[in-house]
Amino acid sequence: MSQRASMIPARTLTRGTTVLAAPLLLIAAHHFGLLQLVSEPEQARQAILGLGALGLVAFVVAYAFLQPLGVSGVAFVLAAPLIWPWPIAFAVSMSGTLAASVVGFSLARFVARDWMTKRIPARFRTYEGPLARRGFATVAALRLVFLMMPMLHALFGISRVGFWTHLGASAVGYVVPLFVISYYGDEAFELLRGAPLSAWAGLAAAVLAVAVGRLLMRRHGRRRHGSAPDMTLSNSKDVTP
Structure with missing residues (x-):
């Protein structure tokens, strides 16, 4: 290795590798039929099983x-029971979700903090x-509610939560929703695919109503209690890996 190359920071090399790997992974996912699961589910299923x-x-x-x-993790979780029997789908979903959490956590902690x-x-x-006070319980609760949201990976990565605490608590938070999706995912997909337009319109209206309600309640709470103090996340390097 040349002296000039040896002077390149390891973090810079890692970031460059990440940027280059993303399009290659998209190409590989397309090649293996993963990106065709929505448009052509049966053909993609046979290709992956093969x-x-x-x-x-x-x-x-x-x-x-x-x-x-940024690729939807829910799409992967919903796709798994369309390909494999639910026990395999559950194992694959848990493995992929935990692996994605580790990758996101590591990117935030070691690469792009x-x-x-x-x-x-x-x-x-x-x-x-x-x-900081209840790391395990807080991570488990947030994973149960928000699942594998990429911003949660970042939040945990820059926090003081240890790596193994994050991994174990994430597994606890994931197990119930992933089990339910894996067990009922195939039936739910068929039900949604055959639902009439009126059912989709009703579902959209319900989601919109819930979102508006939460927004109004949040604004009311802010007016009642005043603006919350600014709790800027610590940027300290003193974290437990």
Whole structure:
């Protein structure tokens, strides 16, 4: 290795590798049929099953690295029971979700800590105190509610929560929703696919009503109690790996 190359910081090399890996993973996911599960589910299912164990590995690896970069993790979880029987789908979903969480956590803690810190939404900053006092319980609760949201990966990565605490608590938070999706996912997909337009309109109206209600309640709470104090996330390097 040349002297000039040896002077390149390891973090810079890691970031460059991450940027280059993303399009390659998308190409690989397309090649293995993972991106065709929505448009052509049966053909994609047969293609992935035809790969045997390689299909399982490709699914988990694509999930692990694409989800922290913005690809929907829920899409992977919903797709798994369309491909495999529910016990395998559950194992694959848990493996991929935990792997994605580790990748996102590691990117925030070791690769892009400063960049991630500046982009944590204000509504997540209020969890810094509970994460410092009750790390395991807080991580498990947030995973149960928000699942594999990429911003949660970042929040946990820049917090003082230890790596193994994060991994164990994430597994606890994931197990129930992933089990339910894996067990009922195939039936739910068929039900939703055959639902009439009026059912989709009603569902959209219900979601909109809930979102508006939460927004109004949040604004009312702010007016009643005043603005919350600014709890800026610590940017200290003193974290437990």
